[in-house]
Amino acid sequence: MVDSDVATIQAVLRGEIDRYAVLVNKYQQPALRLAFSFLGNYEDAKDASQDAFVRAYQALGRFRRDAKFSTWFYRIVVNICKDAWKRRARRPHIVAQVGAVQCATPDGVTMFIDVDDPAAGPREQLANRELGRRLSDAIGLLPMKQRTAFLLHHVHGLPLDEVAPVMGCRTGTVKSHLFRATERLRVSLAPWIAQGGHG
Amino acid sequence: MNFVDWFRAWLLAHPLKPPAEHDAACYTIEVMQRVRALHQPATRPAAILHWLSWPQLSFAAAVATMAVVLVTMVSLRHRTFQLARAVVQDARVIEALDESPLEPSTQEQDPELLAREAAFVDALQLAEVQPGASSSDEQWLEETVQLLEQLDEDVPPDSSGSAS
DSSP states (O other), X not given: OHHHHHHHHHHHHHTOGGGHHHHHXXXXXXXXXXXHHHHOOHHHHHHHHHHHHHHHHHXXXXXXXXXXXXXXXXXHHXXXXXXXXXXXXXXXXXXXOBSOGGGOOTTOOOOSBOOOOTTSOHHHHHHHHHHHHHHHHHHHXXXXXXXXXXXXXXXXXXXXXXXXXXXXXXXXXXXXXXXXHHHHHHHHHHHHHHTTTTO | OOHHHHHHXXXXXXXXXXXXXXXXXXXXXXHHHHHHHTTOTTHHHHHHHHHHHHHHHHHHHXXXXXXXXXXXXXXXXXXXXXXXXXXXXXXXXXXXXXXXXXXXXXXXXXXXXXXXXXHHHHHHHHHTSOGGGSSOHHHHHHHHXXXXXXXXXXXXXXXXXXXX
């Protein structure tokens, strides 16, 4: 997979511009979800992820062949999202949302974690929806570095050795951020978990 | 089950999905349009012309400003020369006519009036002389009376009518 990315990048650098669409098709979903987890708004996430693709194209000549394109590209996405977050200077209304599309908030924020689980009973769906709401609030209160590490590792499933170059720090530092973020979330969600709401 | 394991299990059971309104094909087209726009040759000449046009405009504006300043300076200097030449000509005309407009003309005054004023001034000077300077008070009084009589004779009858 990495070799195919490198071959595509070499073709683009040779002048075959249209081959860049292969990378856009391949990475647009993770880029959009990653941006959405930071910005909490579909339009902002779309703009940020598209800006990341354009910026990655402009810097494609500086991409090192021994690195993974996904890691290099995710770092661009995260940096653009951080800049957009600072410019906006306000918290997203919802970082994660549980439920169907019809549960979108009146201000147009769409879902982030889609758990429209038909197999679950009404009580379990209600509990999951409540968990999603509490989780959204708790993640939104995390410091930026802890939030970045938590989202990349736990929500988007990146391994630690890939989260570290995306965040531009050591693996041990990522572990520290993850530990602190998990502790904060545990404290925030403890009352709800103690009531057995998590099923 | 600890919190992390439970949370991971929960996320595995509820994987992320993109927003329902996301159109992957449209997304790719929009990105590729922006990428191709970076290579459009029409944009570069326009940008170059834009940057090349401003020095020409500035140069033209500078030339026009210099021309206006030059014409203004030449016209002012020409008017100054004309004014100086006119002053010199007027001075020569005045010199030729032997006129001195700054000195008052004494020839136009009446000679009789000037004589009367001189006599009056002499009388005043004589009246202001200290009494001790003459030989005696009587002689001084006689001279004063004579002078006053002489003054009464010099004064025309129209002006002395009100006094008598």
